[in-house]
Amino acid sequence: MGDxxxxxxxESHAMVGGYGAQSYAKNSSYQRAVVNAAKxxxxxxxxxxxxxxxxxxxxxxxxxxxxxxCSTGSNTFIAVQNILESVEQNYLNEHQNPSTLEFQVFFNDxxxxxxxxLFKTLPPSRKYFATGVPGSFYSRLFPKxxxxxxxxxxxxHWLSKVPQEIVDxxxxxxxxxxxxxxxxxxxxxxxxxxQFKNDMECFLNARAEELVGGGLMVIVISTLPNxxxxxxxxxxxxxDLLGSCLIDLVKMGLISxxxxxxxxxxxxxxxxxxxxxxxxxxxxxxxxxxxVFAPIVPGEMTFSAERSTSQIRAVFEGLMKEHFGGExxxxxxxxxxxKQLEETFxxxxxxxxxxxxxxxxxxxxxxx
Amino acid sequence: MGDxxxxxxxESHAMVGGYGAQSYAKNSSYQRAVVNAAKxxxxxxxxxxxxxxxxxxxxxxxxxxxxxxCSTGSNTFIAVQNILESVEQNYLNEHQNPSTLEFQVFFNDxxxxxxxxLFKTLPPSRKYFATGVPGSFYSRLFPKxxxxxxxxxxxxHWLSKVPQEIVDxxxxxxxxxxxxxxxxxxxxxxxxxxQFKNDMECFLNARAEELVGGGLMVIVISTLPNxxxxxxxxxxxxxDLLGSCLIDLVKMGLISxxxxxxxxxxxxxxxxxxxxxxxxxxxxxxxxxxxVFAPIVPGEMTFSAERSTSQIRAVFEGLMKEHFGGExxxxxxxxxxxKQLEETFxxxxxxxxxxxxxxxxxxxxxxx
Numbered sequence: 233m234g235d236x237x238x239x240x241x242x243e244s245h246a247m248v249g250g251y252g253a254q255s256y257a258k259n260s261s262y263q264r265a266v267v268n269a270a271k272x273x274x275x276x277x278x279x280x281x282x283x284x285x286x287x288x289x290x291x292x293x294x295x296x297x298x299x300x301x302c303s304t305g306s307n308t309f310i311a312v313q314n315i316l317e318s319v320e321q322n323y324l325n326e327h328q329n330p331s332t333l334e335f336q337v338f339f340n341d342x343x344x345x346x347x348x349x350l351f352k353t354l355p356p357s358r359k360y361f362a363t364g365v366p367g368s369f370y371s372r373l374f375p376k377x378x379x380x381x382x383x384x385x386x387x388x389h390w391l392s393k394v395p396q397e398i399v400d401x402x403x404x405x406x407x408x409x410x411x412x413x414x415x416x417x418x419x420x421x422x423x424x425x426x427q428f429k430n431d432m433e434c435f436l437n438a439r440a441e442e443l444v445g446g447g448l449m450v451i452v453i454s455t456l457p458n459x460x461x462x463x464x465x466x467x468x469x470x471x472d473l474l475g476s477c478l479i480d481l482v483k484m485g486l487i488s489x490x491x492x493x494x495x496x497x498x499x500x501x502x503x504x505x506x507x508x509x510x511x512x513x514x515x516x517x518x519x520x521x522x523x524v525f526a527p528i529v530p531g532e533m534t535f536s537a538e539r540s541t542s543q544i545r546a547v548f549e550g551l552m553k554e555h556f557g558g559e560x561x562x563x564x565x566x567x568x569x570x571k572q573l574e575e576t577f578x579x580x581x582x583x584x585x586x587x588x589x590x591x592x593x594x595x596x597x598x599x600x
Numbered sequence: 601m602g603d604x605x606x607x608x609x610x611e612s613h614a615m616v617g618g619y620g621a622q623s624y625a626k627n628s629s630y631q632r633a634v635v636n637a638a639k640x641x642x643x644x645x646x647x648x649x650x651x652x653x654x655x656x657x658x659x660x661x662x663x664x665x666x667x668x669x670c671s672t673g674s675n676t677f678i679a680v681q682n683i684l685e686s687v688e689q690n691y692l693n694e695h696q697n698p699s700t701l702e703f704q705v706f707f708n709d710x711x712x713x714x715x716x717x718l719f720k721t722l723p724p725s726r727k728y729f730a731t732g733v734p735g736s737f738y739s740r741l742f743p744k745x746x747x748x749x750x751x752x753x754x755x756x757h758w759l760s761k762v763p764q765e766i767v768d769x770x771x772x773x774x775x776x777x778x779x780x781x782x783x784x785x786x787x788x789x790x791x792x793x794x795q796f797k798n799d800m801e802c803f804l805n806a807r808a809e810e811l812v813g814g815g816l817m818v819i820v821i822s823t824l825p826n827x828x829x830x831x832x833x834x835x836x837x838x839x840d841l842l843g844s845c846l847i848d849l850v851k852m853g854l855i856s857x858x859x860x861x862x863x864x865x866x867x868x869x870x871x872x873x874x875x876x877x878x879x880x881x882x883x884x885x886x887x888x889x890x891x892v893f894a895p896i897v898p899g900e901m902t903f904s905a906e907r908s909t910s911q912i913r914a915v916f917e918g919l920m921k922e923h924f925g926g927e928x929x930x931x932x933x934x935x936x937x938x939k940q941l942e943e944t945f946x947x948x949x950x951x952x953x954x955x956x957x958x959x960x961x962x963x964x965x966x967x968x
Contacts, residue, residue, distance in 0.1 A: 290658035294743035334743040338731065343722075347715045351734035354711075361742055363706065364732040366719035374729055375662035375702040 249346025301387025335360035415461025521594035617714025656812035669755025783829025889962035
């Protein structure tokens with residue numbers, strides 16, 4: 233086994249830690265809605281597709297679950313509890329003496345994730361042995377054939393890094409003046425898509441080694457419909473608006489144009505077709521489920537610029553601080569709130585996740 | 601399986617986190633010397649006593665190591681690396697194709713240990729999959745039969761809690777006016793010894809479940825010779841001196857006498873005989889090694905009151921802040937430094953670990 237991965241660009245975007253007003257834990261209600269919407273689908277996938285008769289199981293009789301990109305906050309605990317209960321129910325149906333089954337849960341996220349907060353908020357009544365695993369899920373994180381269930385919700389749209397060409401002023405893929413893959417410049421979109429493909433292949437290959445034969449992997453991910461550019465979606469529009477707040481700082485002479493040009497979100501939303509193609513070519517998993525689902529965010533259908541800012545800040549503050557320093561962060565996000573209030577596409581009263589398609593995917597590791 | 605343990609008194613004494621001048625990471629050179637002294641002994645124990653022919657090993661071919669009470673800093677990484685290399689060498693000697701062996705290392709400490717720092721300082725070139733496990737090692741931390749090697753250095757002298765009688769003014773074991781088990785009051789010593797025995801039994805029973813048959817456990821622990829009270833050792837004298845700094849605050853009217861009376865170190869140094877008796881009665885491990893060893897602290901044989909304060913503060917600050925609040929901490933430790941400078945038993949030029957005996961113990965989990 234070679235050296236394991238070291239801290240690099242890929243590690244730069246943990247969510248805001250702690251429990252404060254600006255923490256991810258307090259600003260992840262959309263992600264929570266996704267967890268809830270996925271609950272029944274996870275339950276069904278386990279009931280239908282997890283077969284203890286063929287699952288590779290060692291003498292310790294321990295069912296091992298990993299949440300990859302768990303962040304902090306209670307979303308991961310809710311998801312894990314649901315998986316555990318579903319597996320236990322399934323085990324109960326197939327076995328006489330289900331009390332002998334033990335669970336070990338591996339919570340994974342970047343090195344700079346706030347594991348201290350994660351550990352301190354572990355549910356006291358949990359029925360599993362909890363462990364934290366720091367590192368990028370685009371490389372190996374676990375020994376061979378040791379996991380039975382992998383879960384990754386709203387994490388795989390984070391690339392391991394911004395594609396190199398994007399920040400190269402000599403490349404046709406130079407993403408000047410934008411902080412994301414808008415979908416409007418063909419070369420930029422191609423570079424982002426290639427990075428996503430490469431990352432996703434690394435992800436699938438690593439998991440194929442770590443999952444036992446017959447083990448399941450559930451992926452929840454947002455996708456774009458074919459032909460719809462990111463910047464034509466509500467989320468894309470909002471990111472462009474955040475980008476314009478950075479341009480404002482340039483106009484005010486507070487930061488350089490180069491500084492903004494060299495900043496890009498390591499974020500990509502594939503189409504469903506792109507995903508299917510990558511999974512198919514990889515060939516190590518069978519696709520057991522691929523379903524569209526629509527999370528319902530309770531009580532938050534009315535748009536609030538402040539809440540929108542809080543939610544986006546909880547996710548991107550770390551990334552932006554690393555690039556721009558902490559000095560202008562408050563100014564950027566105050567401006568961002570003001571700009572959101574002015575935007576007519578947000579003023580329509582109800583913010584729908586215009587065009588974005590949330591996918592629930594259940595894969596099974598093919599037996600060797 | 602019932603509910604796992606929740607946060608309680610036992611969780612209140614993590615070392616000072618981070619990398620600062622007062623962190624445990626920067627103030628654990630004595631513990632480092634212990635690690636170094638134990639290195640060869642660990643190597644020998646693995647070479648002689650770890651038998652891959654009889655060791656229970658699952659299909660994943662993963663060797664699982666746990667460091668219980670790892671804290672932060674590089675000591676745990678050095679210890680783990682030494683274990684890994686020794687196991688690999690042993691495996692190499694017994695097998696044709698050693699490249700298939702993978703390692704998973706579980707770093708354990710209390711919930712309030714600084715896992716964020718631990719994870720960020722993981723050696724980039726490590727050849728193992730790293731995980732963090734929060735919680736008290738006096739309860740179960742891992743699934744059944746999943747560990748091959750357990751290591752615990754300078755951790756088991758920490759009790760799960762201060763014995764109840766010690767802080768009960770109506771009990772003959774009330775430890776009025778002292779912050780430790782001095783060894784001078786029979787009832788107090790008895791209560792501390794009973795707590796240690798109880799904790800140690802919990803520790804052995806939990807590990808017996810978690811270790812595979814033939815798995816090894818190395819314990820490094822300081823002990824007292826039979827009949828020598830703690831307060832007649834250099835360490836005991838220093839703790840009494842720290843206690844007198846608290847009494848000074850009472851005299852100055854800054855804290856109440858009750859506040860000091862209710863504060864006690866959850867710390868106990870057993871005799872070698874006490875330990876042997878507990879291990880023997882437990883009956884789930886065979887004692888493969890029990891050796892005295894003397895760590896040599898390089899370049900630190902000359903006493904420095906400032907360094908002594910830093911080292912003791914890194915260990916006890918968290919515990920004291922929880923009880924007394926942060927207000928008087930600097931004052932207490934400044935006073936403590938001044939008092940150490942005045943003490944003749946420290947002035948002798950060289951501080952030896954008067955009377956304390958460091959023990960290296962290697963146990964093997966008896967096959968079921």
